[in-house]
Amino acid sequence: MYPPAFPTGHFMWLHTDGEHQFGSLDINCIFFIEYCAGDMERPSCVVGDLKQFVVNEAPQTAFYIPDFISEEEESFLLQQVYKSPKTKWTQLSSRRLQNWGGLPHPKGMLTETLPDWLQSCCEKVSSLGVFGGKTANHVLVNEYKPGEGIMAHEDGPLYHPTVSTINLGSHTLLDFYRPVCSQEGPQTQQSRYLLSLLLRPRSLLVLQDDMYCQLLHGIQNRDRDPLTDRVANLSAAGARPGETLSRGTRVSLTIRHVPKVIRTRMVLGRK
Numbered sequence: 191m192y193p194p195a196f197p198t199g200h201f202m203w204l205h206t207d208g209e210h211q212f213g214s215l216d217i218n219c220i221f222f223i224e225y226c227a228g229d230m231e232r233p234s235c236v237v238g239d240l241k242q243f244v245v246n247e248a249p250q251t252a253f254y255i256p257d258f259i260s261e262e263e264e265s266f267l268l269q270q271v272y273k274s275p276k277t278k279w280t281q282l283s284s285r286r287l288q289n290w291g292g293l294p295h296p297k298g299m300l301t302e303t304l305p306d307w308l309q310s311c312c313e314k315v316s317s318l319g320v321f322g323g324k325t326a327n328h329v330l331v332n333e334y335k336p337g338e339g340i341m342a343h344e345d346g347p348l349y350h351p352t353v354s355t356i357n358l359g360s361h362t363l364l365d366f367y368r369p370v371c372s373q374e375g376p377q378t379q380q381s382r383y384l385l386s387l388l389l390r391p392r393s394l395l396v397l398q399d400d401m402y403c404q405l406l407h408g409i410q411n412r413d414r415d416p417l418t419d420r421v422a423n424l425s426a427a428g429a430r431p432g433e434t435l436s437r438g439t440r441v442s443l444t445i446r447h448v449p450k451v452i453r454t455r456m457v458l459g460r461k
Contacts, residue, residue: 247422250399258394270307284338291328294348298452321447330444336437339409350447357389360438363415367406388427
């Protein structure tokens with residue numbers, strides 16, 4: 191179905207929405223990196239060609255691949271998203287989502303078979319080596335209308351420390367923030383703001399290392415995005431400072447690997 195992977199041309203959680211864990215307090219500013227320092231292998235094991243897509247103006251490590259999929263593939267994926275049963279959608283305060291693959295849990299994710307159209311996406315992204323040789327097994331489909339966003343958050347320790355996102359339909363501006371550190375006194379979200387990444391339709395974003403483990407990421411609730419020199423991938427995204435982009439409806443496929451799983455057959459076999 192898909193062409194080659196590359197284009198040819200903490201412990202203190204405030205709450206969770208079932209997808210992300212949100213936090214704004216710390217224990218001496220170390221909780222965001224501790225879960226990345228365990229026995230899990232370093233995530234930065236990628237095929238050599240992917241390195242040409244590193245965003246050098248950002249901390250380690252962000253990969254931005256424009257036109258990762260074609261317009262035809264984008265159209266097909268959007269059709270599949272909106273053909274999904276209404277019962278697959280969960281409505282949240284500022285967006286709605288579909289969960290595929292199972293519900294991640296500290297005791298293990300009870301796995302569910304992915305539909306073919308998502309399995310193909312998982313295999314294509316995994317072929318880049320971003321999950322340490324493993325194949326992604328979990329996908330969140332998020333729909334954002336213009337004006338909708340998500341508060342700054344981090345993805346938590348239940349996933350391999352890599353997140354990948356295929357963007358469909360419209361652009362967005364993904365903002366990155368330093369975590370609140372009690373040793374630095376009062377801080378605002380603006381004072382903690384570090385940089386943004388412009389995500390165009392059909393692009394792939396992969397976050398690892400400090401970009402995944404140490405920084406929060408979020409999307410502002412607005413319908414227009416002014417571009418400044420704080421957007422680290424302006425050139426790669428074909429944009430310039432001073433532009434203002436109007437948002438449309440955006441669908442994101444957030445593709446991850448959950449290491450700890452419970453196979454359905456194992457559960458059913460127990461009395």
